[in-house]
Every structure is written in C-alpha cells, then in structure tokens.
Amino acid sequence: MDIKEFCLAHGFDMSKCAVASGGGDFGMMELKTSPIEFLTLAEDDFDRGGLAALVNATTNVKRAIVGQLxxxxxxxxxxxxxxxxxxxxERLRALGLLAPRLLRKVVDMRNILEHEYATPDxxxxxxxxxxxSLFVMSASAMFIPFDDVLEFSLPDPAAPENLVNRITAGLN
Incomplete structure (x- = not known):
C-alpha cells in the first residue's frame, strides 16, 4: 500500500493537507584537507601576526573558499x-546555491599576492x-543531514478521534 492508498483508506482528505518535507540527507564528498581545516589554518596564521602570517593566511583563506566550492x-x-x-x-549559481561575488574579491587578493608579489594589508x-568563514560555514550548514521524513497533516488538529489527522512516512 502506498501513501496515497493509505490516506484514502483512512478517510484522509489530501486536498486539505499541509505537507512538510524533512527531506533526506546529502552527504558531501570528503576532501583530504577540508575547507574548515584550511579556514582554521588561516585563522591560526592570522593570529600569529607578521608578514609570514599575512601571506599564509591569504593563501589558506583562498584554499578554504576554493575547497568549499x-x-x-x-x-x-x-x-x-x-x-x-x-x-x-557560475556553476554553483546555476545550481541555485550561495556563491557571493565577494568570493572573487578574496581569490583576486590571493592572485595579486602570488602573481604581483604584493602583500595584502x-x-x-x-x-x-x-x-x-561565512561562506564555508553557511555552505556546510546547508548540507547537514536532516530528517528522513515526509509529514502530511490536517490543518484542524481537533478532528474526530477516529479520523487520522497526521501521517509521517520515513523515506528510508
């Protein structure tokens, strides 16, 4: 019996239902060095201070962004x-995912360091x-596994006792 048959068998009027999707999960491909690890290295570099720290932080920030992409x-x-x-x-934007133009600014800063030997301030x-940080953390948070359920519920929870007013179906 599928969900629709179950609903009909129990007098559940699907035309009056609200549907909430808990979804499923999306496992992101693991990289040998994660974007968060590069970000942590960049933070550590920055905290040390000095010219070497600025140079290393710049390259690790770029690695974090490109790694996340x-x-x-x-x-x-x-x-x-x-x-x-x-x-x-561009491809991430085409997929409808967050890819702000500010990312290009960071990549350009690193390219100036690498190709023109100009250290950022x-x-x-x-x-x-x-x-x-904002990009890596927000992109990671979008794909944290979420519930594997689909829920149908009637808008009136005060329905008679013998009437089903909510169905939760596991997607696995």
Missing amino acids: DQLLISFGYPSLRWNVPKKI LKEVEEALDIA
Whole structure:
C-alpha cells in the first residue's frame, strides 16, 4: 500500500493537507584537507601576526573558499578540480546555491599576492577571513543531514478521534 492508498483508506482528505518535507540527507564528498581545516589554518596564521602570517593566511583563506566550492561541486557530480574559480562560482549559481561575488574579491587578493608579489594589508586579510568563514560555514550548514521524513497533516488538529489527522512516512 502506498501513501496515497493509505490516506484514502483512512478517510484522509489530501486536498486539505499541509505537507512538510524533512527531506533526506546529502552527504558531501570528503576532501583530504577540508575547507574548515584550511579556514582554521588561516585563522591560526592570522593570529600569529607578521608578514609570514599575512601571506599564509591569504593563501589558506583562498584554499578554504576554493575547497568549499569544489566540495559542493564534486558532491553534485561535477569534475571541478581543474576548473577556474569563475567557472566554479557560475556553476554553483546555476545550481541555485550561495556563491557571493565577494568570493572573487578574496581569490583576486590571493592572485595579486602570488602573481604581483604584493602583500595584502592586515585589514584586507581580516575581511577575507570573515568572507571565507561565512561562506564555508553557511555552505556546510546547508548540507547537514536532516530528517528522513515526509509529514502530511490536517490543518484542524481537533478532528474526530477516529479520523487520522497526521501521517509521517520515513523515506528510508
């Protein structure tokens, strides 16, 4: 018996139901070094202070962002490891996921460091850390496993006792 048959058999009027999806889960592909680990390294670098700390924090912030982009894309089946950052961001946007333009600012800062040998100042690195933290943490939070249920419920919980007013179905 499927859910619809069960509802009909118990006099459950599905046209008057509210449906809530607890969903399922989405397991993100594990990377050898996670975006959060790169972010932690960047924070540690920044806290040490000095020129080496700014340089290392900048590169680790970029790694955290690009690692998060790749983790999301690989999890959706895209071979993104060799893609450039603009393509990765564009693909995430096409999927309807968060990929703010601010990410490009951080990547550009790191590219200036690597290709023009210009060290970012303390304020720029601090801002980059904040951007990376917000992106990595929000992207990770979107895919924390959630309930594996689908719930149908009638808007009137005061229905007669012999009438079913809520059905919860496990999706596994």
